[in-house]
Amino acid sequence: MNRMAKFLIPLALFLIAVGFLFKGLFLDPHEVPSPLVGKPAPVFQAPILGEVGKTFNSADMKGQVWLLNVWASWCGACRDEHPVLMEMAKTGQISTYGLDYKDTDAEAQAVLVANGNPYKKVATDADGKIGINYGVYGVPETYIIDKVGVIRYKQIGPITDEILFTKIVPLLKELQR
């Protein structure tokens, strides 16, 4: 038996590799987790959509839990997400703010008029610089930021009902305590 042991090494290595490959089947290689989770959210000031001359300052959000949803009128997946955001807004449990990423004001406002506006305010990021600071690489993306201004969660891609009820709502309850 002992003599066989070393000939079992290739099989053992192979089975270890299979374990990883099996796990890999259920992971999404395209999803890039943000290193910003657990770190202070980058502070930014930006013009507010539809309120000429006014500026949104993310530093003013200290002391409350808020949700920053990065979206754009040209983004198809954002349309899919929109009803979920509307649903969230209706409950009034959470202040949702928008970041209109690389978009024109007119087109963005047209979308909000047509589909409803789930946001308390929408900051605009026409040249995508705020997006870079937040590590945005595809819209929609959503950040949950706690009372002291730390990013606690990042959702890449649209929020679905499932994600809303299994991840976002429980986290918000915990943070708001």
Next chain:
Amino acid sequence: MIPEIGQFSLILAFCFAIVQGTLPLMGVWKNQATLTNLAVPAARAQFVFIVIAFICLDYSFYANDFSVLYVASNSNSHLPLAYRLAALWGGHEGSMLLWVSILAVWTMAVTMFVKDLPESFRIRLIAVMGMVSIGFLAFIIFTSNPFERLIPAALDGRDLNPLLQDPGMVFHPPVLYMGYVGFSVAFAFAIAALLDGSLDIAWARWTRPWTTVAWVFLTLGIAFGSKWAYYELGWGGWWFWDAVENASFMPWLVGTALIHSLAVTEKRDAFKVWTVLLSICAFSLSLLGTFLVRSGVLTSVHAFATDPGRGLFILIYLVVVIGGALLLFALRAPTVGLGEKFDVVSRESMLLANNVVLVAAAGSVLLGTLYPLLMDSLGAGKISVGPPYFDAVFVAIMAPGLFLMGLGPLAKWKKASLPEIGTRLRVAAVISVFSALLIPFAMGKITLMTAVGVFLGIWVISTTLILLRNRIKTRQAATPTLLENIKGIPLAFYGMLLAHLGIGVFILGVTLVKGYESEQDVRMEVNDVAKVGNLSFLFKGVQEIAGPNYLSSQGTFSVLSNSKEITVLHPEKRFYPVQGSVMTEADIQPGVVKDLYVSLGEPLENGAWSVRIYIKPFVQWIWAGAIIMALGGILALSDRRYRIVNRKAAKEAQEAFEA
């Protein structure tokens, strides 16, 4: 009707594969001729029905039958005929059909050309091929049916991905698969030998030519793919260390190791355990590559629409085939003998040292390819492993191996002396060091990378030529004329020389293009001139041209040297309306010492365009090297020795078997 015939044929082929993979094995075990006699007819019937299925699917492409979902997704009535036929392997389902078709071709070849083997061995060999086929046919039938109907039929197809609409698409996948899948024969030989308990010199002799054929195809397939990327992707890259490229490169590295260790096993009946393990590994890596492409566990330019269900199916298949093979290996390997003796310094030991290097190199590629997955599944974060890693680690591991390549062939079999090899290689060493300083100097700048690269390239070439000279000279005593001497050397020896020369040429190409390519990103209006090196590129404007299924903006560039036009280049920017995608078609003037490469970027204001111009010195040597390597393999295969020896060895083995 035709697609249904195709589907039915696939199912019949599946049934025959089951017969081929199971009953003959039982027959050998129970010694029942009625069952063993099924192997060959079942294998051939499987081949016939797979060919029918293949023809049916390609006919649907030919006839633009958009009621077949797969055709509607991968073709279009405006697609030129050659691409319609090649579109068969343009998507997941069809490329799996290509996979089993090529496996069937190999199985057919085995039934035809492996004749003089002991019956039990031959039956087991064919049965193992059948077992490999069962899994893939089941995979196609149950998860990836290419004949699925689309009701109602589409008016027209969604077109073949424009990136694939290229002559490369016609040749690259079939040739690559011939190589990839061809290692299944070496695998089947290994499993049959382990089952049979006949791991001997004859087994090594029988495996060797089959491995070489597969290796030749794989070499050419990889080279075609690289060349295709070079002109198609528009930035002149020829190798990206992409997961799927790596998946074809790993079997190549292990296959190369296998060819060399087979030489030792054949000569000395030694290191059989190692050789059999390599045979299993080469094909296992081919299968792993298939898994990586199909399952979507890694991101890749080659990734087809992916599906974890399919991934799971292939993974289970991998566990059965590879796991089973390795288990059998663990059970049988301890009983295998050690073989003839040879010295620590000898041709044999050098060949095995080469194996260590090639396997470590394959290990670095495997590790680099799977590491992001490994980190991710351990929850340790996402990383990317790309060209900078492979350029550093892979090259550092291969370099000593390439140095050894110069020594190995000059070492005597059984027992060699290092000082003697040293004396023989003095000249080569001087030439290589001299070139390593002189060539970079002539090219304009010297770096460590270029010096080492040129040294290794020239070292491989010069030692190979010295080997040829020595061989001709040493023979002179026995035979009268030089010509007879040259004729007297076996073709296999010339094949080895040629393959090694190919490596040298390849290294020089890689080193020089990496070290000395020049590039310009310019904004050009009509009649602007861009100067790159001592050449001027005159932009004469852009014309709109309609292709069969695309619209093209075709630029005209006149390349001038000392105010004399040396060539005209027409890079294109093509728009494919069906998929709404834009493709960059670079235009290249290839040359022995340099390629001129122009690609159109984006249109800018005032009719200007952004233009990329490259001068790529010696880049063609990369593919020339690969082709020379493949020619070396072909030459080795034409050696008459194989046939004669095989007959004799087979006869002996047959007698021993019957005794």
Next chain:
Amino acid sequence: MKKLLILLLLALNIFFSTNLAFAGEAKPLAEDPVLEARLKAMSQELRCLVCQNTTLADSSAPLAEDLRKEIREQLRTGKTDKEVIDYLVARYGDFVRYRPPVNNETALLWFGPFLLLIIGGFVLFRVLKKHAGSDDIQGEDA
């Protein structure tokens, strides 16, 4: 009149296509070629996040363009290559680097192949020595 003359000259120029007297020198796309070379070298080791299988240098995705612009600006303000890469890693993680960092987690990746080479060489040497030295040709195992 002047326009006509220019047109005529242009026509002549096209006719005598090898005559370069009127041809303009093509302008490099970048204003500062040295900076651009740095950007190029750097972005060739960075991964585009949108298409994920091309480098930042070769990608034409809008985000890649934005990032190149950002890098260019940061380089212009005098930041070192390392500072810029750290900036990107802080936002996108190690995923953006095609050259993984050397740390505890990647030690196996960076040194594993060399270890394999050394162990392989050592085992081969031992086996060869045993093999050459043993009198028993029908030895037990390899």
